[in-house]
Amino acid sequence: MPRFSVIVPAYKVQAYLPECLDSVLSQSYPDLELIAVDDCSPDACGAIIDEYAARDARVKPVHLAENQGLGPARNAGMAEATGDYLVFLDSDDTLTPDALRAVADRLKETGDPDVLVFDYARTYWDGRQVRNQLGAQLTEQGPAPFRLEDRPGLLRLLMVAWNKACRRDFVERHGFRFPPGYYEDTPWTFPVLLTAQSLATLDRVCVHYRQRRRGSILGTTSTQHFDLFEQYDRVFAYVEQRPELTRWRPELFRRMVDHYATVFSKPGRLPRGSHGAFLRRARAHYRRYRVPGVRLRPRHALVRFGLHRTFRALRLAAAVRRQVLKSAVRLFRAVRTAGLRLHYRVQLRLPLRADRAVFAAREGRGDPAALEEAFRTLAPRLGTAWVVRPGQEHAAPAGPRRLRPGTAAYWTALARSRYLVSDAGFEGRLRKRPGQVFVQTRQGTPLAHAGLDLLERPAAARDADPAELLRDVDQWDYVLSGNRHATLTWERVLPGGYTTLEYGLPRTDVLQRATAADVTRLRASLGIPEGAVAILYAPARRDHLRTQRPLLDLERIVRRLGPRYVVLARTHVPVHGTRIIDVSAHPDPAGLCLASDVLLTDYAPVMFDYAGLDRPIVVHAEDWAVYEAVHGAYLDLPAAPPGAVARDEDELIDIFATGHWYGSRSAQLRAAFRERFCPWDDGRAAERVVRRVVLGETEPPPVVPLAERTPAPAACARAPLATVPQPPGPRPVTDSR
Template sequence: MPRFSVIVPAYKVQAYLPECLDSVLSQSYTDLELIAVDDCSPDACGAIIDEYAARDTRVKAVHLDGNRGLGRARNAGLAEASGDYLLFLDSDDTFTPGALRAVADRLEETGDPDVLVFDYARTYWDGRTVRNQLAAELTQEGPARFRTADRPGLLRVLMVAWNKAYRREFVLAGGFTFPPGYYEDTPWTFPVLLTAGSIATLDRVCVHYRQRRQGSILGTTSRRHFDVFEQYDRVFAYVGERPELDHWRPELFRRMLDHFEVVFTRPGRLPRGSHGEFLRRARAHYRRHHVQGARLRPRHVLLRFGLHRTFRALRRAAAVRRWALRCAVRSGRTLRSGALLLHYRIQLRLPLRPDRAVFAARAGRGDPAALEEAFRAHAPHVRTAWVVRPGREGAAPPGPRRLTPGTA
């Protein structure tokens, strides 16, 4: 039985799939099985998977007889898994080098928790890599194992399946599976985190989350983004069947409203002309799952009343405000630079003063203290000043005036 089962569903990703599979098989930690699921992809994904399975016995190829969607493809891989822990990796993303070794070590350190949450970084087509903004939630300080009630901030981290390792026995005992439709991670991740008896974190980037310029599900304009409503119905139905989770309703309600706002406001997701309908559906879900006493943000009230035009107007006003602020900052910088340049040109035309001397202080270069002492001994009438960059004040001798580069 391998330590890890890595499940990779594939559909229309022939350009990215080899890099994804290589990132798993090239890991320094080798006790794994790679379950690659061909979701009846019309391109070469199936052939690529078969090629990898033929040359590495750790690869298990699964071919579906029809396109089932991401959630059900993951379920097909889950049914074939035999590892102690399950990890999901989307076929256009990659593991970072050494990721599985770090995961294995952390699992051993924390006594094999039900769930281990690790970090990710977004990678862009221009080469940029940006770490998750909520990485602080993954700190390893404090108890090594905990429950979500001890660190509820974990519910703010991106609700996806692929930034976690799951103990397979825990998943099977809980009967967790992925539903059909878009946003299938939502009714998987919330129930898993809320019911896990033990959770641990790994403060390390283990997944590179590719931000594709086109072709990704979240970047596709489709009415299937309306699936988000059914996914939250599933979450609240799960909680409704378990009275011990009822106290999580306010937090889930806020997370639901935040998610609706993201889907509504991100350009390119909802088809043209469907925004009003989306907001009416959001209003119905607000009323259906509303929890008394939940702390809400002002924009949540607009979702409550379905105020489509008001909501859009406020979003535009906020965008205009941010634009005006950026313009003001740029204008201020331009004026300051112009004033400094004018001051500099004026100073260039003034006669030199024989009783003034200016030096530049650099750490490890020369002996500023000896030079200052020599001036005091042999030219006491000369006033000295030292140009020092911020953070390097110790390079200049004490006593004389200090100047900062770029100031007047």
């Protein structure tokens, strides 16, 4: 029995059918059957289907004796289906590569729900692709599977069959069938979603919904749009026969009225002279299925009262009002922007303030915050200011004056401060003046591709503009580097006339200066139980994914490891559970590093900082091939890791349970990694930068050798690890791996 039965009805689509069938048969998940239904098509569709069936045993051809329409053709395909799940695909659309594998993985993750809803993108004849605008309803965050009452927003999605995978025994048990007609998807989709006991979502484009040059059938001018009334009669008849679904009548009523108003108001849908008849039918349905107390949108008055001409007048008035408001807002913004630009130009002509410095960080504090503290300590005459972007108020250091981007004070500071320090950049309109000094700290040691190398990685680069990037680079005077690898990478991918200061990373200074008392205080503030082994879990963000999903089942991990372990989760999705402390919003990553006993990460740059602490690091590299393909990588991390490497969750649990995470082999790997990437991180990196940039000293203070550094020990280093709960049976020798 195959996992999927993909049902493809075909009628007058000979130009698109081969591409559709190829998109199914070329899927990386081959456990499928393709049921292609020739709906008595007058063109070559039937012959094409037979040709594919002769080449691939997974293709089941079905030929109907007479044309029956899309709904009955799908029913004929369902009668032949043997797969666990039914997937419907229109014959001019295509599945995206690896779509069925993603669907199969999500079904497994969510326990084989009745229905899985996935996303789509419209593909236009001119090459454009536009993702579903309501795709946010498909977020995978939260519990799964779920019931419709938990996520009623799914009813707002396009009511079609081809964005879902339905369990076949669920469909057969409830006798779901497609009716004939123009809008056959409506009385299928609503009952399926209302009846399903378990639903799940997949936030991934699995279908390319072709938009033909002359539009789809539903977009053509025809009296068949009147079929919509009969289909909604079927929907409400289904609900009336099942009292447990009565609570959904208000939402169905709202959707029905909105659908009628959309068809009526769309140009080119209804033939000339049929609008009055359509509106009368719509008004009759409004009265028949009306639910008292349901709030409707103003345009729904068209259906309620049947006021055709009044509706058009009101719509015109609303459009005029919206345009006036937009024009007023644009005028206000233009005047404000022009005023700020004039203010900035005036400030650029005033003398520089040699005793002023402005600092900014993309998120958190990082290197700019460490440098700001060093500026005030070593050059107390300098006044410092910190750029605080909306939502980052909690992460701003307490010492410097705060600046809000886009204000007059902000532009004054950028125009007249001698020192500008950032790990990303300032506004695109920044004009660095002669005499200003721009220190670019970057964001740690590069692992994934950066700078100009991102031109080859569009999924990771997103909307990066290389010309704008190089304009920024041309304004930099200094770029900080923590090691030779970073120096060589930055100078190649960010070519410019700046000077590289390979002095170490200022943000690691606190890791070297902290004491055991600091570690105890930080652990207490985070609520880490005394004697617990604290695992800091800090995975990298997957920038190519719109929805960040959990990569590990943290609850399962701590449950398997026992009560001695606690996880500090610094992830991109909310996490909860016993002995799991969510520190995603914590403003001080360095404090989390000090409070933990071991770092668990995948490809996050924090591993380079953490190595300086000389504490164990465990790398979870389950999707390394995917990450490297999307983001690129400067290092073969699994081949030269900073510690033990786990390829899956079970191996990760084994590494912790057996003690391999702190064994001698892990220590050897960490020592080699630390020697390569932490040569300067001795607690004086910020001091070196300030002495060179501000005080003008050309010789940096000497570096403390690695062997002589004494970073604060981990809390578990002072507790007997032998008491860590172990699974029954003999314990393997940890150093033999």
